[in-house]
Amino acid sequence: xxxSKGREIDYLRLSVxxxxxxxxxxxxxxxxxxxxxxxxxxxxxxxIQLTGIIIKAAGIRKVRITGGEPLVRKGLLxxxxxxxxxxxxxxxxxxxxxxxxxxxxxxxxxxIKRVNISLDSLRDDRIRLISRRDISLEIIxxxxxxxxxxxxxxxxxxxxxxxxxxxxxxxxxxxxxxETGVTVRFIEHMPSMLSDDTFVSRDEIIERASVLxxxxxxxxxxxAGIYTEEDTGLTFGIIAPFSDPMCxxxxxxxxxxxxxxxxxxxxxxxxxxxxxxRGDSCDETISKLVRETVMRKPDSHGGCVHAKMWRIGx
Ligand code: SAM
Ligand code: SF4
Numbered sequence: 001x002x003x004s005k006g007r008e009i010d011y012l013r014l015s016v017x018x019x020x021x022x023x024x025x026x027x028x029x030x031x032x033x034x035x036x037x038x039x040x041x042x043x044x045x046x047x048i049q050l051t052g053i054i055i056k057a058a059g060i061r062k063v064r065i066t067g068g069e070p071l072v073r074k075g076l077l078x079x080x081x082x083x084x085x086x087x088x089x090x091x092x093x094x095x096x097x098x099x100x101x102x103x104x105x106x107x108x109x110x111x112i113k114r115v116n117i118s119l120d121s122l123r124d125d126r127i128r129l130i131s132r133r134d135i136s137l138e139i140i141x142x143x144x145x146x147x148x149x150x151x152x153x154x155x156x157x158x159x160x161x162x163x164x165x166x167x168x169x170x171x172x173x174x175x176x177x178x179e180t181g182v183t184v185r186f187i188e189h190m191p192s193m194l195s196d197d198t199f200v201s202r203d204e205i206i207e208r209a210s211v212l213x214x215x216x217x218x219x220x221x222x223x224a225g226i227y228t229e230e231d232t233g234l235t236f237g238i239i240a241p242f243s244d245p246m247c248x249x250x251x252x253x254x255x256x257x258x259x260x261x262x263x264x265x266x267x268x269x270x271x272x273x274x275x276x277x278r279g280d281s282c283d284e285t286i287s288k289l290v291r292e293t294v295m296r297k298p299d300s301h302g303g304c305v306h307a308k309m310w311r312i313g314x
Contacts, residue, residue: 017068023132044075048082057287062090071099084111097143104150170208185237202243247300266301
């Protein structure tokens with residue numbers, strides 16, 4: 001459907017859990033997040049039902065499964081099979097990759113077509129520092145290989161750029177992407193537990209990439225600006241919610257694991273659908289509320305984004 005600004009809203013980011021097996025310094029507090037009771041989270045059946053209502057009500061074509069970490073969600077494969085049954089044109093997933101090697105074939109069998117993998121450094125000591133867990137590049141490279149084996153190509157790798165933490169690795173990441181066959185996308189850090197001084201802008205990311213040669217902008221893909229180094233043809237993306245917000249063409253809405261619908265990263269409060277789903281409301285009542293909520297999608301995030309990415313899926 002089109003919202004009140006004429007934007008085509010056809011992309012649902014579906015967060016299937018708040019929980020995660022990492023504690024990335026820019027996303028979650030070290031002690032983790034307050035645990036919610038299972039009753040406050042949509043069950044697998046409720047997630048499938050509500051996703052179906054939203055897909056029909058808003059005319060959603062693409063569903064991205066996210067979290068928290070989606071691969072830790074109990075009953076994920078049933079959930080995916082149910083969502084696939086609503087026949088979105090694209091069903092894709094974003095993961096930290098930790099559990100991907102053991103699950104990739106089953107995910108493909110349940111309907112996943114592509115995966116994005118998050119990786120913020122190519123150095124083991126920094127991976128451990130950023131994720132606050134004892135993991136390594138090897139685990140993520142194995143996850144990437146399993147993603148290709150399962151037919152999830154093209155595989156995109158998302159890297160949040162942080163000053164004095166990993167911002168000296170931009171050129172290295174671009175060269176590595178050429179070697180591994182993934183597309184790397186650098187993400188501007190959005191406000192979090194880290195100080196604002198960690199922010200690195202799109203222009204600075206391009207400047208760091210320029211040590212490789214002349215960087216030329218291509219046509220955008222979704223929310224990412226696409227750039228190529230002229231001589232080598234190495235290509236990378238930049239997702240720049242601040243330098244290049246792309247709000248005027250934003251096609252996204254988000255459903256949290258608690259059954260709350262958000263239409264923008266700026267929305268601290270969403271519209272809760274869980275009580276309606278569990279109450280006497282018919283599908284048409286929920287559909288109407290979904291459409292009304294989409295119509296009220298803000299013009300832009302205005303630089304004020306929601307800090308709880310683990311709740312609304314980044
Ligand atoms: N756990 C999965 C993962 O890490 O890929 C999926 C959920 S995570 C919230 C989705 C994306 O949001 C990841 O690529 C992560 O790097 C990004 N993200 C989380 N917090 C962020 C922040 N403060 N600024 C920019 N990106 C952020
Ligand atoms: Fe977990 Fe993803 Fe947040 Fe890292 S970015 S803590 S992997 S939800």
